[in-house]
Amino acid sequence: MKFGVVVFPGSNCDHDCYQVIKEVLNEPVDFIWHKESDVRGFDCIVLPGGFSYGDYLRSGAIGSFSPVMKSVSEFSKNGGFVIGICNGFQILMESGLLPGAILRNKNLKFICRFVNLKTENTDTPFTSGFEKGQVVRMPIAHNEGCYYAEKAALDELKKNQQIVFRYCSESGEINEEGNPNGAIENIAGICNKEGNILGMMPHPERASEELLTSADGRMIFESIRDHIKKVK
Amino acid sequence: MPLVKIYIKLKKGVLDPQGKTVKNSLDSLGYSFVKDVRIGKYMEITVDDISEDEINKKIEEACKKLLANPVIENYSFEIVDNKNQ
Numbered sequence: 001m002k003f004g005v006v007v008f009p010g011s012n013c014d015h016d017c018y019q020v021i022k023e024v025l026n027e028p029v030d031f032i033w034h035k036e037s038d039v040r041g042f043d044c045i046v047l048p049g050g051f052s053y054g055d056y057l058r059s060g061a062i063g064s065f066s067p068v069m070k071s072v073s074e075f076s077k078n079g080g081f082v083i084g085i086c087n088g089f090q091i092l093m094e095s096g097l098l099p100g101a102i103l104r105n106k107n108l109k110f111i112c113r114f115v116n117l118k119t120e121n122t123d124t125p126f127t128s129g130f131e132k133g134q135v136v137r138m139p140i141a142h143n144e145g146c147y148y149a150e151k152a153a154l155d156e157l158k159k160n161q162q163i164v165f166r167y168c169s170e171s172g173e174i175n176e177e178g179n180p181n182g183a184i185e186n187i188a189g190i191c192n193k194e195g196n197i198l199g200m201m202p203h204p205e206r207a208s209e210e211l212l213t214s215a216d217g218r219m220i221f222e223s224i225r226d227h228i229k230k231v232k
Numbered sequence: 233m234p235l236v237k238i239y240i241k242l243k244k245g246v247l248d249p250q251g252k253t254v255k256n257s258l259d260s261l262g263y264s265f266v267k268d269v270r271i272g273k274y275m276e277i278t279v280d281d282i283s284e285d286e287i288n289k290k291i292e293e294a295c296k297k298l299l300a301n302p303v304i305e306n307y308s309f310e311i312v313d314n315k316n317q
Contacts, residue, residue: 057298057299058301061298061301065298093303094301099303100303101301101303101304103246103247103304104249104250105249106247106249107249108249108250108253146247148246148247148303148304149303150303153303182247182249
């Protein structure tokens with residue numbers, strides 16, 4: 001099996017993702033340049049965080065039209081697994097691969113700190129290694145992280161169990177204090193209906209080794225690896 | 233050459249913390265008659281001298297595809313002649 005990490009101009013978490021997959025998971029991984037249109041041979045593609053194209057116009061808006069995204073879209077429609085982290089999540093929404101949009105943080109500040117997340121859905125190939133309801137710690141680092149969707153889209157997300165992570169208190173309560181950016185219903189991460197695309201604002205790759213005070217994020221990479229190895 | 237003025241606004245009900253902060257600032261300056269502030273984007277796009285119908289069609293498409301995000305934003309635009317500016 002093989003992972004791919006897309007590199008957009010302005011990506012800055014690409015090496016972190018690469019490092020986790022290669023050195024922590026010991027799995028094969030290649031960078032994919034944003035001008036690449038051939039993504040054959042990959043099983044899981046990571047869209048990393050950063051500021052693709054300077055975040056001009058809207059975060060992820062220009063990135064969603066880069067050549068590689070056409071291929072990533074086809075790849076996902078054929079069942080390929082995609083993880084979008086932070087700016088990668090924004091790109092997935094701008095591409096229409098995940099529902100909703102991102103607004104400026106409610107407090108207008110760039111927030112860079114650890115947050116608590118409640119694992120709402122463990123039936124996805126990305127979260128099968130977690131316990132349902134498990135509270136995990138990962139950092140966020142964003143200025144535009146306030147998830148938003150209209151009521152109809154929210155209802156759809158809930159109906160299909162597409163909400164994967166919610167911001168919560170240390171004890172797992174979904175409340176306002178645990179919500180760092182004002183995201184609607186504390187939503188931190190969602191998947192598509194089919195369950196092969198995950199998008200999330202927190203950074204699992206920055207919480208994949210004990211040295212970084214939390215290794216909770218590693219479970220996402222391990223879950224998807226185990227899933228791919230099982231079905232392949 | 234014709235100029236297209238594009239206005240992009242956050243949809244009603246979408247949180248606008250920037251607008252709220254500006255409103256609070258206006259309040260503190262004594263402009264208490266200000267009831268609400270919403271902040272959007274304004275773009276000026278110079279285009280080829282093609283028919284108005286064609287400009288309308290293409291700009292409409294560009295707004296939907298790239299310039300505005302229909303999940304959170306509404307857009308409107310008007311075509312003016314650059315020579316009159």
